[in-house]
Amino acid sequence: MVNAIYGKKIGSTQVFSDSGAAIYVTAIEAGPCTVVQVKDTATDGYNALKVGLGNVKNKHINKPLKGIFVKNNLEAKKYLKEIRVDGGASEYKPGDIIDVQIFNVGDKVKITGISRGRGFAGVIKRHNFHRGPMTHGSHSIRKTGSVGMCATPSKIHKGKKMPGRMGGRQVTVPYTEIIDIIAEQNLILVKGSVPGAKGNLVCLKKA
Amino acid sequence: MNVLEKVENKYIKTDIPDFKAGDKVKVNIKIREENKERIQTFEGIVIKIQGTGINKTFTVRKISFSVGVERTFLVNSPMIASITKLNTGIVRRSRLYYLRKKIGKKSKVEFEK
Numbered sequence: 001m002v003n004a005i006y007g008k009k010i011g012s013t014q015v016f017s018d019s020g021a022a023i024y025v026t027a028i029e030a031g032p033c034t035v036v037q038v039k040d041t042a043t044d045g046y047n048a049l050k051v052g053l054g055n056v057k058n059k060h061i062n063k064p065l066k067g068i069f070v071k072n073n074l075e076a077k078k079y080l081k082e083i084r085v086d087g088g089a090s091e092y093k094p095g096d097i098i099d100v101q102i103f104n105v106g107d108k109v110k111i112t113g114i115s116r117g118r119g120f121a122g123v124i125k126r127h128n129f130h131r132g133p134m135t136h137g138s139h140s141i142r143k144t145g146s147v148g149m150c151a152t153p154s155k156i157h158k159g160k161k162m163p164g165r166m167g168g169r170q171v172t173v174p175y176t177e178i179i180d181i182i183a184e185q186n187l188i189l190v191k192g193s194v195p196g197a198k199g200n201l202v203c204l205k206k207a
Numbered sequence: 208m209n210v211l212e213k214v215e216n217k218y219i220k221t222d223i224p225d226f227k228a229g230d231k232v233k234v235n236i237k238i239r240e241e242n243k244e245r246i247q248t249f250e251g252i253v254i255k256i257q258g259t260g261i262n263k264t265f266t267v268r269k270i271s272f273s274v275g276v277e278r279t280f281l282v283n284s285p286m287i288a289s290i291t292k293l294n295t296g297i298v299r300r301s302r303l304y305y306l307r308k309k310i311g312k313k314s315k316v317e318f319e320k
Contacts, residue, residue: 011211014261015218020237020286027214180214187214 002098004083004205005030006053007188009113011198015179015189025179025189028111030204032099032186034074035092039082048084049092052077053201079201100181100188103204107178113195113202117168127161171195175207215261220283226265228253228303229296229316234267234280235288246288249278252296252316254303268306270314275307294318 007030014022033051040047056078058066069076072094083098103109123129123144132140144163148156173194180189194202226232233250251269254277258264263282268275280287296316306314 013211013215015214016283016285018285019239020284022281022284027211029210182214182217185210185213187210189214 002049002083002085002092002102004203005098005100005102006033006051006079006081006083006201006203007031007186008054009194009196009198009200009202010187012193017179023179023191024193025191026194028188028190028194028202028204029186030100030188032097033081033083034077035094035096035098036068036072036074036077036080037094038090038092040090046084047086048082049098050080050082051098052080054078081203100183100186103178103181103188103206105178105181108175108207109178109190110172110174110205110207111176111190111194111202112170112172112205113200115167115169115171115195116197118166120164121166122163123161126163126166129161212260218261218283223282223290224292226253226290226292228256228301229298230292231294231296231316231318232267233291233293234278235290236280237286237288250293251276252303252306254306255279256301268303 007028010027010029012024012026015025017023031053033053035049036052037050039050052069052074054077056076058076061069061076065080066076068080074095118125122142124131124142129144131142132138132145134141147160147162173192177191178188179191181187182189188204190204194200196202230253231251232253233248236247236249238245238247249267249269251267253265254268255266256263257266261283264279265282266277266279268277270276282290296318298316303316306316
């Protein structure tokens with residue numbers, strides 16, 4: 001069975017549970033994903049489905065990519081992603097649809113996405129360091145501070161927390177509960193936050 | 208209407224009376240104790256209405272045994288059984304924080320007859 005789906009982050013809001021608790025949720029427009037290619041152990045060495053998501057005009061994709069869609073009489077898709085399946089990939093054929101029905105309310109999912117890029121960030125934002133004094137002639141308000149010792153060992157230890165590029169990398173939120181599914185709009189409401197900005201491509205996988 | 212509003216609409220109540228700051232309201236709150244559920248009422252002057260949509264809240268102030276008590280409720284919370292408007296207040300502000308400093312007769316709001 002397919003246990004994952006790709007979708008777009010819509011934004012976050014708040015809903016109420018039956019017991020009256022207000023729950024912070026993020027809405028994800030998941031699928032419908034169209035199966036573009038079926039991969040199996042015989043031909044590719046592993047079982048997977050190549051799925052397409054989001055419509056795009058034909059003129060915006062290049063010829064090699066267009067060939068994949070033309071071969072199976074499919075509309076051009078914006079994103080092409082793979083979903084691994086443990087056997088059973090042969091149940092599917094190109095043109096099949098994977099939608100939110102694969103999940104139920106209350107299921108736990110892993111959500112993977114690319115986090116927002118923060119650029120070159122200092123240690124306070126990047127590693128939650130404390131700042132120095134703001135007054136009394138202090139020049140070390142947001143500085144890194146000491147990074148090591150003197151002549152012994154006369155080097156900086158590997159993995160020392162320093163300023164650098166922050167965000168813009170793959171982040172997975174484990175074990176998130178599905179609060180609600182609105183099938184007619186392909187929406188999944190998951191508890192808590194989801195990496196990335198609105199419109200970000202995310203993967204939901206059964207945990 | 209954007210997608211998020213459609214999500215919220217499912218949880219937004221439509222049977223809430225139209226009230227504003229200065230009005231006297233009665234709020235019936237569901238209280239759950241183990242498996243039993245009962246209704247508790249909180250009656251007082253609305254001193255603030257804040258937010259929109261699903262996040263809309265209102266604050267009710269009353270004087271209980273000469274101590275001022277304020278409670279803030281989410282309008283759309285399922286724990287609120289009903290809201291009844293009792294009187295329409297005559298006030299010039301949307302936030303009646305000045306009531307907190309008043310005592311005696313001045314701490315009251317004049318109602319429409």
